[in-house]
Structure formats: structure tokens, C-alpha cells
Amino acid sequence: MAGYVSEAVIRRLPGYYRHLKELENEGVKQISSQGLGERMSLTASQIRQDINCFGGFGRQGYGYSVPELREHIGEILGLNKVHNMIIVGAGNIGRAVALSDSFPANNFCTIALFDTDKQKIGTRIGGIDVKDMETIASFLKNNPVDIAVLAVPLETAQQTAECLCDNGVHAVWNFVPVDLKLAPEVKVVNVHLEEGLEILSFKMKHQDNT
Amino acid sequence: MAGYVSEAVIRRLPGYYRHLKELENEGVKQISSQGLGERMSLTASQIRQDINCFGGFGRQGYGYSVPELREHIGEILGLNKVHNMIIVGAGNIGRAVALSDSFPANNFCTIALFDTDKQKIGTRIGGIDVKDMETIASFLKNNPVDIAVLAVPLETAQQTAECLCDNGVHAVWNFVPVDLKLAPEVKVVNVHLEEGLEILSFKMKHQDNT
DNA sequence: AGTAATATGTTATACTATTATCAGTAAAAT
DNA sequence: ATTTTACTGATAATAGTATAACATATTACT
Numbered sequence: 001m002a003g004y005v006s007e008a009v010i011r012r013l014p015g016y017y018r019h020l021k022e023l024e025n026e027g028v029k030q031i032s033s034q035g036l037g038e039r040m041s042l043t044a045s046q047i048r049q050d051i052n053c054f055g056g057f058g059r060q061g062y063g064y065s066v067p068e069l070r071e072h073i074g075e076i077l078g079l080n081k082v083h084n085m086i087i088v089g090a091g092n093i094g095r096a097v098a099l100s101d102s103f104p105a106n107n108f109c110t111i112a113l114f115d116t117d118k119q120k121i122g123t124r125i126g127g128i129d130v131k132d133m134e135t136i137a138s139f140l141k142n143n144p145v146d147i148a149v150l151a152v153p154l155e156t157a158q159q160t161a162e163c164l165c166d167n168g169v170h171a172v173w174n175f176v177p178v179d180l181k182l183a184p185e186v187k188v189v190n191v192h193l194e195e196g197l198e199i200l201s202f203k204m205k206h207q208d209n210t
Numbered sequence: 211m212a213g214y215v216s217e218a219v220i221r222r223l224p225g226y227y228r229h230l231k232e233l234e235n236e237g238v239k240q241i242s243s244q245g246l247g248e249r250m251s252l253t254a255s256q257i258r259q260d261i262n263c264f265g266g267f268g269r270q271g272y273g274y275s276v277p278e279l280r281e282h283i284g285e286i287l288g289l290n291k292v293h294n295m296i297i298v299g300a301g302n303i304g305r306a307v308a309l310s311d312s313f314p315a316n317n318f319c320t321i322a323l324f325d326t327d328k329q330k331i332g333t334r335i336g337g338i339d340v341k342d343m344e345t346i347a348s349f350l351k352n353n354p355v356d357i358a359v360l361a362v363p364l365e366t367a368q369q370t371a372e373c374l375c376d377n378g379v380h381a382v383w384n385f386v387p388v389d390l391k392l393a394p395e396v397k398v399v400n401v402h403l404e405e406g407l408e409i410l411s412f413k414m415k416h417q418d419n420t
Numbered sequence: 421a422g423t424a425a426t427a428t429g430t431t432a433t434a435c436t437a438t439t440a441t442c443a444g445t446a447a448a449a450t
Numbered sequence: 451a452t453t454t455t456a457c458t459g460a461t462a463a464t465a466g467t468a469t470a471a472c473a474t475a476t477t478a479c480t
Contacts (some may be wrong), residue, residue, distance in 0.1 A: 005419055008467060010412060014405035018387060044427090045469055052429060059332045060428040061476030078415035081213070096306035097243055100349065100403075108407050148409055168445060171410045177228060177312070181251065187413040189406040190304035193310075195224035196399040197318050198287045200381045202220060203397040209215055218437060242457065254457095255439050262459060270458040271446035 002054045009050050013042060013077055019069035028112040032063035063079070083108050084144055085173075088160060089151035090115035092128050093175045098151055105209065111143060140167040147171045154178060212264045212286065219260050223287055225250060226260070230280035242273035293318050294354055295383075298370060299361035300325040300340050303385045307359055309336040321353060350377040357381045364388060 016041060019040055033044040033051075040047075051057055052065070057066045057072050074080060085103075087094045090113050097103070098113055113125055116133045123130050131139065148169045152160050157176040164172065171187040174180055177195075180188055203209070218385055229250055233241060243254040243261075249356070250345045261267055268274045284290060293311075297304045297336050300323050307313070308323055323335055326343045333340050341349065362370050367386040374382065376404075381397040387405075390398055412420070 002416065002419075005416065006466075008418075010409060013412060014402065014408040015389075017408065018402075018404075024255050034427080042471065046467090048428065048430090050466080056429065058428050059476065060474070061426050061466095061478090063427060076412065076415075078411035083407075083411060092306040092309040096302040097403075099302040102404060103407060106404055106407070108411075119330060119338050121247075128365065147407070148412065171292070171414055173406055173410060178406060179225075185417070187410055191403065191406055192224065192228075193401065194309075194312060194316055195221075195226075196355070196383055196401055197293075197316070198224040198227065198289065200383060200397055200399050201288035201293060201318075202223060202286065204356065206212065206215065207285075207395070216437075244457085253439060254436090255441095258458065259438080266459065268458050269446065270444075271448085271456050273457065384455095 006055050009053055012042075012050060013073060016047075017070065017073045017077060017079070020066055020073065023066045024070055028057075028066050028140055030063050031066055035063070058158070079107055081107065083146040084145045085110045085149055086139075086145050087113045087151060087153075087162065088119050088136070089147040089149075090125060090135075091151060091153075092116070094149065094151035098128050098166075099152065108147070110149075111145070112139060114139075137161070137167050138163070141168065145169060147173055149173045149175070150180075151175045219263055219416060222252075222260055225270050226257075226288070227280065227283045227287060230276055230283065233276045234280055238276050241276055243268070245273070258271060260416065263266060265389075289317055291339055293339050293356040295320045295357045295359055296346075296349075296355050297323045297338075297359040297361060298343075298346070299363075299375065300327070300330050302362075304359065304361035307361065308338050318357070320359075321355070322349060324349075346373070347377050350374070350379065357383055359383045359385070360390075361385045370419060 019036065020135045032160070033047040036042075037044040037047050050067070053177075054072065054076055057069050085108055087098055087110055091097070094113060094115075098110055105109070109148075110126075110128050113128050113130045114133045114136050115121060115130055120130045121132045146167070148162075148164045150157060150161055150172050154176055157178050158180060161172055161174070161182060165182055165186050170185060172180065172182070172189075174188055174190045175193070177192050179190075182188060221329040229246065243257040246252075246259050258268070261279070261394055264282065265288055267279050275411070293372075295318055297320055300308070302324075304323060308320055313320070322336050323340045324343045324346050325331060325340055330340045331342045336417055339345050355378070358374045358381070360367060360371055360374075360382050364386055367384075367388050368390060371384070371390045371392060373383055375396050381393060381394070382390065382399075384398055384400045389400075389401050392398060
């Protein structure tokens with residue numbers, strides 16, 4: 001159904017999904033591109049364009065059915081299936097991801113944590129077992145993993161990511177401040193936290209910049 | 211020196227800074243736009259364009275001096291001064307930010323944590339005091355704070371952010387999955403973690419999409 | 421039923437961002 | 451010293467994104 005979708009549109013999809021879920025929770029049944037635009041600070045035109053990448057989910061003279069559109073966008077995002085994740089690195093960030101209760105709610109399920117620290121191996125974090133990093137290859141052979149969360153030290157990140165990919169992982173959520181060089185078919189989303197702070201710093205310094 | 215700088219360029223600046231720092235650590239003294247481009251997976255042309263937003267830091271026939279360019283971009287990003295931060299919300303994410311050792315290294319200094327949980331108030335996380343949320347207004351009046359890290363529950367996020375702004379905060383690093391509506395002079399950088407997972411999910415489902 | 425109002429899907433236009441080109445300057449080589 | 455090579459900075463060309471305009475369909479109202 002959907003042909004090529006630009007990165008710009010992809011980046012906005014989760015925002016649509018989030019707002020539609022909120023609207024649904026508020027009991028709103030219908031919304032126009034205009035109304036959604038005001039809420040999301042986007043133009044009505046852009047919203048109609050974006051949605052129409054995937055099909056005509058609206059009705060002229062009426063607008064969009066909130067639950068219906070939410071359902072469609074959820075499906076487009078692939079949120080109708082459960083995604084198994086492993087977290088690699090049980091440091092501050094790996095821990096925070098493991099303990100988060102908002103990802104499970106969205107069908108992302110962490111099935112194991114890996115670390116090299118003997119102290120941590122064998123313990124549980126948020127109900128998830130911490131396993132020995134050495135055993136990761138065999139674990140991946142025996143368990144279906146969709147996404148690996150990479151939260152290891154900088155020095156080992158590239159090597160660890162390669163190991164994951166060699167063992168069948170094809171999506172990496174990378175929290176390490178490095179640009180991983182992986183096969184093009186491997187999907188990577190970077191969360192370079194420091195960059196957010198640096199951008200804030202820049203914007204404070206250049207107030208005038210529109 | 212720098213006129214208007216587009217969002218696209220701003221987003222790339224931290225990446226330049228990071229790679230230049232790496233190069234500096236590797237002892238590399240000089241690099242061409244081509245060389246840097248290969249390293250960062252950008253075109254040489256784009257790199258020259260980006261850098262030239264801020265001035266002619268390169269030399270024809272030679273390229274760019276790594277330490278000099280790093281220094282310049284650091285200054286452009288405002289990293290030559292210390293930024294005081296407070297963390298609002300001592301949950302998983304607030305905790306992870308407080309415990310991180312990579313932000314202090316970049317001149318971002320957390321001076322206090324705030325929470326409403328009586329159990330947490332008075333304790334220390336990563337050497338930082340957890341204070342009562344009730345006291346935040348007076349704290350802000352008496353301490354210079356550049357950036358507030360917002361990591362509170364969804365329900366209270368907007369209200370808390372408003373309170374911060376009313377008390378002089380004009381930069382918010384927002385980890386809550388909500389689009390804050392704040393005065394336009396307040397700088398906000400969102401870290402909507404769930405969105406990264408959803409984008410990975412989308413990309414796995416639509417492999418063919420380029 | 422007929423008319424006015426509303427709101428989509430689509431096409432056209434304007435804007436922004438990226439990539440390519442090239443003149444000109446510095447360094448290296450002969 | 452002169453030529454060749456390497457590189458930037460600037461400008462031009464292309465590609466990508468967002469906005470505006472409009473024809474058409476649905477709803478609400480009289």
C-alpha cells in the first residue's frame with residue numbers, strides 16, 4: 001500500500017501515533033487535519049499529505065476517525081506485533097531502559113540483559129535476568145530477538161554491534177556516542193544524548209537565531 | 211559572525227564536534243572536507259557548506275586544522291562555559307542522567323535533583339542531593355540554573371515545565387513523551403525515547419523503503 | 421430537497437537543503 | 451622558479467519538503 005516514504009514523514013509518524021492515542025484516551029472520536037495540526041503544531045496541509053502516503057483514511061466533510069486512524073498508524077509502525085529486545089550493557093542507561101515501564105506498554109518486550117561484569121551477571125534488573133556477555137551468541141541462536149539496545153562503553157561499541165549483527169540482529173537502538181559502521185540492511189536508530197545538551201547550549205548562545 | 215543557521219546544520223554540529231575530538235585524541239592534526247566526510251558519512255560539499263556558516267576556518271590546498279576547528283565548533287556550541295543543570299524527577303531516567311559521567315566531562319554540571327517522593331528526598335544520587343520538589347522555586351531564585359532536565363511523570367510534565375519557566379529556566383531537556391507548550395523564547399530539546407523504537411519497528415516492517 | 425459549510429485528497433507552487441561545479445589560492449614537486 | 455596537485459569558499463543546479471490552492475465529496479441546516 002505504501003510506496004516510498006520519506007525520512008521526514010517517518011520521523012513524524014510516532015508523534016501522530018502518540019497524539020491519536022491521547023485523543024482516544026480523552027474520548028475524542030473525530031478530528032480534522034486542522035484540529036490535529038493545531039494540537040501538534042503542524043499545518044493541516046502537511047498532515048493530510050503525510051497521512052495520504054498510506055491511504056485515504058479520512059472522509060471529506062467529516063475528517064478522520066480517531067480510533068481508526070490510530071489503529072492504521074499503529075499498524076504502519078508495526079506496533080501490532082510484539083518486538084523482543086535484548087539490552088546489551090547493564091550500566092546506567094541499560095538499567096534505565098530495563099526498568100522503564102513505557103516500552104512494554106507499547107509491545108516492546110525485553111527478554112534479557114547482557115553484561116561482562118561478574119558482579120551483575122546472575123542478578124535481575126526489573127525482572128529481567130542479567131546474563132554473561134560471553135553467552136550472547138548462543139542466546140541469539142536460540143531466542144528470537146528483533147532489536148538490540150546497545151549501551152556498552154564506547155571502546156567496545158563497534159565490535160559488540162558487529163557481533164550482534166553476525167548473530168542475526170538487524171535492528172540496533174544505539175545509545176553509544178559513536179557512528180556505527182554496519183551492513184546497510186541493519187537498521188540503526190541513534191540516541192546521542194550529549195548532542196541534545198549541546199544543541200540546547202547552542203540555542204541559548206544564539207538566541208537571535210530566529 | 212554567524213548569521214541565521216538552519217536547524218539541519220545545528221543538528222549536525224555535535225557530530226562534527228565529536229568526530230573532531232576523536233581525531234584530536236588520535237593525534238590527527240589536519241583533515242580535508244573529503245576525509246572528514248568519509249569518516250562521518252557526509253559529502254565533502256556539505257561539510258564545507260556547514261562550516262562556512264561560521265567562517266572560513268580552512269585553508270585552500272591544506273584543509274582544516276583539527277584542533278583549531280574543534281575549538282571553533284566547541285565555542286560555537288557554547289561548550290567553553292560550564293552549564294548548570296537541575297534534574298527534575300528522580301525516576302529511572304533522572305537517575306541515569308544524574309549517574310552519567312559523560313555530561314560532566316562536557317561542561318554540563320548537575321547541581322541538584324528534585325522529586326516529590328519523601329523516600330527519595332534527602333538521599334544522594336551520584337553525589338547529587340535529592341531535594342523536595344516544593345522547594346524548587348526558591349532554589350531557582352538562589353542558584354544559577356541554565357538547563358532543566360525534565361523527567362517527571364506524563365501527567366505533571368506540562369505543569370512542572372511551566373513552573374520551571376516561571377522561575378527563570380529558559381532551556382528544557384525534555385524526556386517526557388509530550389509536546390510542551392511553553393513561551394517561544396524557552397529552548398526545548400525533546401528526547402522521545404519510544405519514538406526511536408517505533409521508527410526501528412517501522413523500518414523493519416518496510417525494509418524495501420529505499 | 422436544496423443550499424451552505426466543512427474537510428478531504430490531489431495538484432501546483434514556494435521554499436529549503438543537498439550536491440555538483442568551478443575559480444582561485446596554498447602547498448608540494450620538479 | 452615554475453608547474454602540478456590539493457584543497458577551500460562560493461555559486462549554481464538539483465533534489466527534497468512544506469505550504470497553498472482547488473476540485474470534489476460529505477454533512478448539517480433550512
